[in-house]
Amino acid sequence: MKINTREEGGYAIIELIGEVDLSCSPAARKQILACLKANRSLLVDLKAVTYIDSSGVASLVEGYQTAKKLNLKFGLIGVSDSAMSVLRLARLDKVFPIHANVKERLREDG
Amino acid sequence: MKINTREEGGYAIIELIGEVDLSCSPAARKQILACLKANRSLLVDLKAVTYIDSSGVASLVEGYQTAKKLNLKFGLIGVSDSAMSVLRLARLDKVFPIHANVKERLREDG
Amino acid sequence: MNEEHLLKLHFPANPDRLCLVRALVKRAAGIAGCNSDLAEKLVIAVNEACMNVIQHAYKGDYSGEIVLEILNNDNRLLFRVEDYAAPIDLECVKPRDLDDIRPGGLGTYFIQEIMDECTMGHLEDGVGNYLEMIKIIK
Amino acid sequence: MNEEHLLKLHFPANPDRLCLVRALVKRAAGIAGCNSDLAEKLVIAVNEACMNVIQHAYKGDYSGEIVLEILNNDNRLLFRVEDYAAPIDLECVKPRDLDDIRPGGLGTYFIQEIMDECTMGHLEDGVGNYLEMIKIIK
Ligand SMILES: Nc1ncnc2c1ncn2[C@@H]1O[C@H](COP(=O)(O)OP(=O)(O)O)[C@@H](O)[C@H]1O
Ligand SMILES: Nc1ncnc2c1ncn2[C@@H]1O[C@H](COP(=O)(O)OP(=O)(O)O)[C@@H](O)[C@H]1O
Numbered sequence: 001m002k003i004n005t006r007e008e009g010g011y012a013i014i015e016l017i018g019e020v021d022l023s024c025s026p027a028a029r030k031q032i033l034a035c036l037k038a039n040r041s042l043l044v045d046l047k048a049v050t051y052i053d054s055s056g057v058a059s060l061v062e063g064y065q066t067a068k069k070l071n072l073k074f075g076l077i078g079v080s081d082s083a084m085s086v087l088r089l090a091r092l093d094k095v096f097p098i099h100a101n102v103k104e105r106l107r108e109d110g
Numbered sequence: 111m112k113i114n115t116r117e118e119g120g121y122a123i124i125e126l127i128g129e130v131d132l133s134c135s136p137a138a139r140k141q142i143l144a145c146l147k148a149n150r151s152l153l154v155d156l157k158a159v160t161y162i163d164s165s166g167v168a169s170l171v172e173g174y175q176t177a178k179k180l181n182l183k184f185g186l187i188g189v190s191d192s193a194m195s196v197l198r199l200a201r202l203d204k205v206f207p208i209h210a211n212v213k214e215r216l217r218e219d220g
Numbered sequence: 221m222n223e224e225h226l227l228k229l230h231f232p233a234n235p236d237r238l239c240l241v242r243a244l245v246k247r248a249a250g251i252a253g254c255n256s257d258l259a260e261k262l263v264i265a266v267n268e269a270c271m272n273v274i275q276h277a278y279k280g281d282y283s284g285e286i287v288l289e290i291l292n293n294d295n296r297l298l299f300r301v302e303d304y305a306a307p308i309d310l311e312c313v314k315p316r317d318l319d320d321i322r323p324g325g326l327g328t329y330f331i332q333e334i335m336d337e338c339t340m341g342h343l344e345d346g347v348g349n350y351l352e353m354i355k356i357i358k
Numbered sequence: 359m360n361e362e363h364l365l366k367l368h369f370p371a372n373p374d375r376l377c378l379v380r381a382l383v384k385r386a387a388g389i390a391g392c393n394s395d396l397a398e399k400l401v402i403a404v405n406e407a408c409m410n411v412i413q414h415a416y417k418g419d420y421s422g423e424i425v426l427e428i429l430n431n432d433n434r435l436l437f438r439v440e441d442y443a444a445p446i447d448l449e450c451v452k453p454r455d456l457d458d459i460r461p462g463g464l465g466t467y468f469i470q471e472i473m474d475e476c477t478m479g480h481l482e483d484g485v486g487n488y489l490e491m492i493k494i495i496k
Contacts, residue, residue, distance in 0.1 A: 019242075022271050023235035051242065053267055054330060058323035065322070086264065089333060090326050091318050129380075132409050133373035161380065163405055164468060168461035175460070196402065199471060200464050201456050227378055230366040236389055240365055243381040251374055 003031055008043075008102045011073070015045035020056035029059035036066045036074070043105060047078030052086050064096060073109070077101050113141055118153075118212045121183070125155035130166035139169035146176045146184070153215060157188030162196050174206060183219070187211055226251060226290040233274045233284035233303070241270050241288060245299070248290045252297050254357055262297070262355060265334040268327035269301045269351050272313075277305035277349055295357045299335075304348040310340055364389060364428040371412045371422035371441070379408050379426060383437070390430045392495055400435070400493060403472040406465035407439045407489050410451075415443035415487055433495045437473075442486040448478055 001024040004015040012035050016028055035042050044060060046052070060076065067074030075097035079087065087093045099105040111134040112127040122145050126138055145152050154170060156162070170186065177184030185207035189197065197203045209215040226248045231237045245266045249259035270286055278284035287302040315332065316325025331338060337354040364386045369375045383404045387397035408424055416422035425440040453470065454463025469476060475492040 019239060021235065021238050021267070022274065023238060051263075053238075053264070053271060054324075054326035055271065057326060061321060062323040082260070085260070089264070089330055092321075095321055129377060131373065131376050131405070132412065133376060161401075163376075163402070163409060164462075164464035165409065167464060171459060172461045192398070195398070199402070199468055202459075205459055225370060227375065228368040229382075232363060237365065239389070240382055240385045243385045244367075244378055247378045247381045251377070 001028065003028065005031070005035075009106045010041065011043045011102065011105075012040040013043050013045055013077075013102065015048065016052075016056075017048040019051040020049055020059075021051060021053045022055045025053070025055040025059050028056060029062060032059055032063040033066060036063060036070055036072055039070070039072065041073035042067065043075050043077050043099075043102060045077050046083045047080055049080045049083040052083045054090070057086060057090055057092065060096065061092070075099060075105055077105060111138065113138065115141070115145075119216045120151065121153045121212065121215075122150040123153050123155055123187075123212065125158065126162075126166075127158040129161040130159055130169075131161060131163045132165045135163070135165040135169050138166060139172060142169055142173040143176060146173060146180055146182055149180070149182065151183035152177065153185050153187050153209075153212060155187050156193045157190055159190045159193040162193045164200070167196060167200055167202065170206065171202070185209060185215055187215060223294075224292040226292055228287065228289045230285060230287050232282055233278040233286050234282040235271075235274060238267055238270060238274075242267050244288075245290070249297070252292045252357060253295075254297070258355075258357070261334045262299070265331045265353060266299050266301070268330050269299070269353065272327050273301060273303045273305070273349075273351075277303045277308055279305075281305075297355045297357055299353045299355075300350060301353075302343065302348060302350045304343075307342040307346070308349050310342075313340060361432075362430040364430055366425065366427045368423060368425050370420055371416040371424050372420040373409075373412060376405055376408060376412075380405050382426075383428070386428045387435070390435050390495060391433075392435070396493075396495070399472045400437070403469045403491060403493075404437050404439070406468050407437070407491065410465050411439060411441045411443070411487075411489075415441045415446055417443075419443075435493045435495055437491045437493075438488060439491075440481065440486060440488045442481075444485070445480040446487050448480075451478060 001020050002017040006013045014031055020028055064074050077099050078101055079098055111130050114125040116123045124141055130138055174184050187209050188211055189208055242263045245263045246259050249262045273286050285304055289300040291298040315329030335353040336356050339352045342349055380401045383401045384397050387400045411424050423442055427438040429436040453467030473491040474494050477490045480487055
């Protein structure tokens with residue numbers, strides 16, 4: 001897994017790339033929580049995720065809940081087919097705000 | 111592995127697709143030799159070969175030699191990177207006539 | 221009955237090695253005739269089973285050994301994951317309620333959703349545990 | 359010395375199973391820090407070693423067992439392929455002259471070209487053979 005970070009439309013974007021499994025999900029989790037604790041609204045970009053396991057999904061859930069607690073915006077963008085099939089299996093596809101890209105998210109933010 | 115066959119520019123074309131290894135190289139060999147024994151000049155299309163082992167290469171060598179014996183034309187086209195790296199390792203990249211596609215081969219045939 | 225031993229893999233309980241398991245299960249599923257959708261699902265289930273052994277049976281001791289065996293019995297694909305950790309409390313192994321959105325508790329749920337039969341138990345000699353997962357291939 | 363046991367795979371001497379070996383070696387090479395070019399080469403060498411066992415040691419008896427072990431010793435990546443066939447004539451194991459263009463005789467050449475050290479021998483109990491291949495990872 002690689003992590004790229006960028007800024008777009010007032011969001012911090014954390015892009016996870018490759019396989020997000022137990023060997024690297026702690027690193028993803030750390031980055032997600034650090035970003036939220038720095039009081040930044042966050043989108044996690046999953047377009048280049050080729051595999052995500054339950055520990056990766058757990059990091060996303062933790063991000064989602066931490067954001068809620070801190071009153072920050074949170075969501076997923078560009079979710080790859082393989083990541084989406086895992087989110088569906090976990091019935092989280094209706095829980096996370098999911099958008100194709102930052103632009104779509106901003107449109108919904110209004 | 112899958113095998114597609116077609117006709118183009120007076121050649122029979124046998125396209126090998128996927129992994130050409132010991133589990134399927136006998137099938138490739140059979141098709142190559144059958145074609146030559148039917149007195150057809152032959153190009154083997156390797157553009158979709160993702161892996162080829164020494165048994166697959168041996169089938170190509172046998173085709174090459176059988177064609178010579180029968181006075182038929184023979185060659186490889188569209189050799190994928192992964193197939194080319196194996197042909198180079200076997201120092202066969204200078205032995206087989208190799209062209210990008212049928213058109214290039216026909217240009218050389220004149 | 222046409223039992224076919226597909227493979228047996230020994231590997232250390234190190235999260236780094238999970239990618240080996242995934243690559244292997246994907247190929248083994250292909251050999252057994254699964255389409256790629258099903259193969260992907262089986263990869264998820266077996267990956268989660270091995271993760272659970274790493275996290276909960278060996279509790280992060282990477283030197284522990286995991287054995288994954290795959291057998292094909294007349295279209296019943298059997299995945300057996302074995303560890304040599306202390307016997308676990310079998311009662312504790314259960315998924316969370318999915319309506320309770322919180323991190324964790326998904327692995328066993330994934331396994332149950334994907335597989336047709338699961339049996340967990342202790343190995344005979346007092347050390348170790350196994351999980352057998354069966355998928356019927358149509 | 360930092361010996362790391364990457365994995366041990368048991369599989370039947372069936373050409374269908376070679377795809378498992380390739381997937382595994384590719385991932386193991388990645389774990390050991392090889393770039394993808396080198397990983398691809400290692401895949402070729404180990405695949406050929408297993409092919410040779412299938413064709414020449416077990417002579418096509420698919421029920422024979424092959425064991426592939428991969429160890430990482432301070433950047434010396436060791437691949438050990440073991441069979442339980444009748445002891446082979448070690449003198450016969452050699453590549454053909456590459457100038458002599460004919461089918462066959464490439465596998466051992468590929469292995470020698472790709473690996474840094476190769477040792478072949480008989481197992482101690484009178485049944486079986488091994489091939490150890492070492493690649494130094496820079
Ligand atoms: N192989 C195992 N050994 C011991 N306990 C296990 C094992 N697998 C699962 N468990 C128990 O079942 C619970 C639920 O597992 P799981 O659904 O995979 O979620 P998580 O691993 O995120 O807790 C775990 O928290 C653990 O207590
Ligand atoms: N594992 C093995 N067991 C027995 N003989 C072997 C083994 N590997 C190679 N050989 C011998 O070495 C020869 C050369 O092997 P190789 O270069 O792989 O080419 P090929 O397999 O096409 O003959 C084989 O023909 C065989 O006689």
